[in-house]
Amino acid sequence: xxxxxxxxxxxxxxxxxxxxxxxxxxxxxxxxxxxxxxxxxxxxxxxxxxxxxxxxxxxxxxxxxxxxxxxxxxxxxxxxxxxxxxxxxxxxxxxxxxxxxxxxxxxxxxxxxxxxxxxxxxxxxxxxxxxxxxxxxxxxxxxxxxxxxxxxxxxxxxxxxxxxxxxxxxxxxxxxxxxxxxxxxxxxxxxxxxxxxxxxxxxxxxxxxxxxxxxxxxxxxxxxxxxxxxxxxxxxxxxxxxxxxxxxxxxxxxxxxxxxxxxxxxxxxxxxxxxxxxxxxxxxxxxxxxxxxxxxxxxxxxxxxxxxxxxxxxxxxxxxxxxxxxxxxxxxxxxxxxxxxxxxxxxxxxxxxxxxxxxxxxxxxxxxxxxxxxxxxxxxxxxx
Numbered sequence: 001x002x003x004x005x006x007x008x009x010x011x012x013x014x015x016x017x018x019x020x021x022x023x024x025x026x027x028x029x030x031x032x033x034x035x036x037x038x039x040x041x042x043x044x045x046x047x048x049x050x051x052x053x054x055x056x057x058x059x060x061x062x063x064x065x066x067x068x069x070x071x072x073x074x075x076x077x078x079x080x081x082x083x084x085x086x087x088x089x090x091x092x093x094x095x096x097x098x099x100x101x102x103x104x105x106x107x108x109x110x111x112x113x114x115x116x117x118x119x120x121x122x123x124x125x126x127x128x129x130x131x132x133x134x135x136x137x138x139x140x141x142x143x144x145x146x147x148x149x150x151x152x153x154x155x156x157x158x159x160x161x162x163x164x165x166x167x168x169x170x171x172x173x174x175x176x177x178x179x180x181x182x183x184x185x186x187x188x189x190x191x192x193x194x195x196x197x198x199x200x201x202x203x204x205x206x207x208x209x210x211x212x213x214x215x216x217x218x219x220x221x222x223x224x225x226x227x228x229x230x231x232x233x234x235x236x237x238x239x240x241x242x243x244x245x246x247x248x249x250x251x252x253x254x255x256x257x258x259x260x261x262x263x264x265x266x267x268x269x270x271x272x273x274x275x276x277x278x279x280x281x282x283x284x285x286x287x288x289x290x291x292x293x294x295x296x297x298x299x300x301x302x303x304x305x306x307x308x309x310x311x312x313x314x315x316x317x318x319x320x321x322x323x324x325x326x327x328x329x330x331x332x333x334x335x336x337x338x339x340x341x342x343x344x345x346x347x348x349x350x351x352x353x354x355x356x357x358x359x360x361x362x363x364x365x366x367x368x369x370x371x372x373x374x375x376x377x378x379x380x381x382x383x384x
Contacts, residue, residue, distance in 0.1 A: 027214025030341050030370045031158075034072035035279040035332050037224075037364035038063045040080045040092065045146040048081045052091035062361035064096035066346055068108050069355055070368055074156045074211055075110070076279045078224045078330075078364075082151030086115035089153045097155075110155035112211075114162070116222070117169055118151035118204045120144030126195060142203035143226065152224055152280070154209050161210040161217065166262045168206040173199045173243065176250075177259055180243050180292070182236035190234035203240065206247055208270065216373050219276040221248055227283045228291040238292050241283055245295040248278050252304045252335070275373055278305065278333040281364060285328045299333070306334050308343040308369055332369045339372040 040063065042048045051057045067075065081088045090113070098109055121137070121144025129138040137145050144150055154160065173179055174197050182190040189196065203226035211218050225244035231237040250256045250269065257269025270276060278299070284291035286300060300307045310332075326347075334340060346366040348356045359365060 027216055027373060028073075030372050031074065031213055031218065032070070032072045032368055032370050033074045033218075033220070033277045033279065033332055033334075034070060034366055034368035035076040035078065035222075035281070035330055036063075036067065036366040037078040037281040037330060037362060038080055039362040039364065040077075041149050042081070043145065045081070045083075045148065049083070049088045049091055052088065052095055055095045057096075059361045060092060060096045062358040064092075064099060065354065065358040066361070066366055067097050069358075070346060070366055071108055072366075072368055073158060073213075074218070074220060074277075075154070076220065076222045077153045077155065078281045079150045080153050082115050082118045082120075082148035082153070084115075084117075086113060086153075089113055089115045089155075093155060110157060112156040112158065112160045114154040114160055114165065114209060116152040116154065116205050116207055117167065118142065118144075118148055119169055119200055119202055120150045120204055121147040124198075126198065128191075128195070128199070130190070141200045143230075150204065150224070152204055152207075152222055154207075154220060154222065156211050158214075159212040161212060164210045166208040166264075166266065168247070168260070168262050169200070169202055170263050171201050171206070171261065172197070173201040173240070175259060175261070176201060176243055176247070180239035182234040182239045184234050190236055201240070201243060201247065203244065206244070206251075208251075213373060217274070218373060219270060219274055221251065221270075221276050221278045223248070223280045223282070225280075225283050228289075235292075238290065242292040242295040245282055245284060245299055249295075249299055249302055252276065252278075252302070273337065274335075275338050276335045277338070277369070277371070278331065281330045283329050287328075289327060289329075304336050306336055306338065306340055308332075308334070308340045310343040310345045310367055310369070330364055330367045332367050334369060334371050337374045339374075341370040341372060343367075343369040 040048060052060055093110055100107060119142030122141045124139055124141050125134055127134045127139060137143050181196060184190060204224045206223045209220040211220055223244060225241045226237050228238035228241040251260060252270050254269060254272045260269055261267050284296040286293055286297045299305060346359060350356050
């Protein structure tokens with residue numbers, strides 16, 4: 001296991017990227033970061049890539065139209081199938097998002113792409129839902145009918161420091177201090193001790209993706225916690241959703257992150273001055289719904305986090321939603337050392353316009369923020 005001081009190795013790698021990159025590159029006046037649950041998955045592993053290969057998939061065209069209209073510089077895609085070589089991601093970006101039939105005259109290009117490994121559909125060979133079988137979608141480390149279903153991906157106009165990416169796909173839920181272990185109302189644990197010690201926290205993954213924006217590094221902190229429903233009185237999904245959200249509070253809190261160990265064995269959280277944006281479909285509304293709302297409320301009020309509260313076209317406050325109502329579940333939350341210039345959610349009036357029709361391709365809406373990066377500061381963290 002690598003100890004906390006070795007986190008400096010990742011910082012050195014990022015700085016090397018700056019020095020060997022384009023020396024004339026200047027930090028832009030603002031950067032647009034977005035998150036979009038595109039619901040691009042199928043019933044089998046080959047369904048989506050087969051559809052995208054044909055280059056005339058209507059859902060993909062509509063999703064691309066939304067992205068082309070908003071033109072994020074850095075974009076997290078939720079619910080896009082994962083394969084180790086990133087083929088599905090490339091098909092979507094190459095054949096649709098970067099298509100010449102764009103919503104804007106200026107062609108959109110994302111040369112930097114990262115298909116995020118996911119726990120969804122990965123067989124645990126354990127009876128996680130206690131129904132007497134060990135081969136159901138609920139028995140995967142993250143719910144899924146096939147490996148990589150409902151996964152995530154990052155695309156960027158700016159270079160991604162691939163060697164410095166941190167993933168927490170295999171981090172054990174029980175290793176989180178004061179974890180919300182699922183229990184029946186009687187207080188009896190839902191899982192026995194042996195099984196509880198094997199459960200992974202992330203239903204998909206938690207990833208820290210460093211992006212080189214001009215002369216600075218911006219950390220994209222991405223996740224897609226499980227929906228806090230589809231369980232029983234033990235509320236195992238509600239508890240997991242809570243702790244998946246809580247993970248980011250500990251990760252950006254340098255005094256409370258020493259228990260975090262990533263998939264390479266690196267210990268600790270984010271350096272104290274590192275700018276970041278927490279993005280993803282967090283499946284939790286602070287004011288309504290079925291989640292344990294204290295986690296999302298605590299995240300939104302964390303001293304290192306800004307809540308820009310993006311608005312709908314009519315000015316109402318709702319970050320993103322299922323099509324059937326303005327439930328806030330998708331977030332783009334910048335660090336307190338970033339300056340928020342603007343923010344919004346793509347929720348046009350249902351007036352038959354091209355954009356109004358295009359957003360119907362997903363049951364979620366794209367959320368975006370424009371931020372200005374801070375003046376460069378040295379990155380340090382506690383190594384107590």
